[in-house]
Amino acid sequence: MHLNFRFLPTKRNVSCWKLDRGIKKSLKKLIERRRSNCGNKMQGNGAKDLLGLLMEASNDISVNDIIEECKSFFFAGKQTTSNLLTWTAVLLAMHPQWQVQAREEVLRVCGLRDIPNKDDFIKLKTLSMILNESLRLYPPTVATIRRTKVDAELGGYMIPHGTELLIPILAVHHDKAIWGNDANEFNPARFSGGVARAAKHPIGFIPFGLGVRTCIGQNLAILQAKLALSIILQRFSFKLAPTYQHAPTVLMLLYPQYGAPIIFQPLSQI
Structure with missing residues (x-):
């Protein structure tokens, strides 16, 4: 039992x-x-x-449905988006040349407005590339599960109806057969032609899953991340603290094991 x-x-x-x-x-x-x-x-x-x-x-x-939807958006969307922002900040601190490019783009498109508007975000191509590369290297959710609805053949193996399959998002995103020899390196330029052309496989990029069960909050997550990063880049330059230790670890989601201490310096003081 x-x-x-x-x-x-x-x-x-x-x-x-x-x-x-x-x-x-x-x-x-x-x-x-x-x-x-x-x-x-x-x-x-x-x-x-x-x-x-x-x-x-x-x-x-129903009211109960509204309550459950609010819970889903809050709990499923808070920590995952927080992780996306954390890893993106870490990567930009590690690669200051991309931080400079992103800041120049934000200042060119958004100026010094307190809150960039939705029309600005469409024009932030470099920031989109950086976020996609961050999601590729450090997807907040490292795996997802799908269940077969009918008997199917996959890679030469017969998969019976009702079988649960684990899709290792993190492994797919670091597969050199899909992303090339620099699969483990931070290179936002790979997304310069869009998501569809970034990988050698048309669905090699799956940070939010795929199909009818794709993450319902993916557009909200990207919008939140762009807004937060735009405001930060408008105001601050940042670098990793000397105490930072790079140790990604999985505790349901993909976290920096020892945190992400980052030193921020106002642009007005530079």
Whole structure:
């Protein structure tokens, strides 16, 4: 007999269940407060944030569905995007020539506006290349799982219906047969012709998965990363602290094992 310990009332599980109930209760209060502020007619009147958009579609989804969607976006999107920003900052600190190029592009496109707008992000080609290369070298999620719906042949092997297959994203992104001899090196220029032409295989770049189960938040993650990096590059130059130790490690996601101490210096002081 196989026990699934997730359903046993262990001390850890009881604590997690209590936290989950608290989060759901808080989100429900937030939804009720938003509804009372906007009245019964949400269509077109709500705030244009994630919660507002979900509530405008509330005729098609329940309150519990709205709560679960908010949880998914917050928990699935927070740490992964944070990791993307961390690794990108580390790489730009390691490769100052790319940091300079990215800053020059941001200042040329965005100027010194406090908050760059969405039209600016489309023009930030160098920053897009850098983010893609960061996602290639250090994808926040190192693997994903797919299940076969029918019997299939893969690489000369028969895969029965219902088999779960592990797709090692990190290994694919470092495969020299797909990315060339410099697969382990930081080279954003490989994305200069776009994602489709960067690798020798058309789907060699899969930081967000692929197909109908691709990450629903990938566009939001890239938008957040571009916004944060643009604001940082407008204001600061940065380098790795002497205490930095390069040791990527997997704890569900791909982290720098000893953190990422980075020294920031305001551009106004340079």
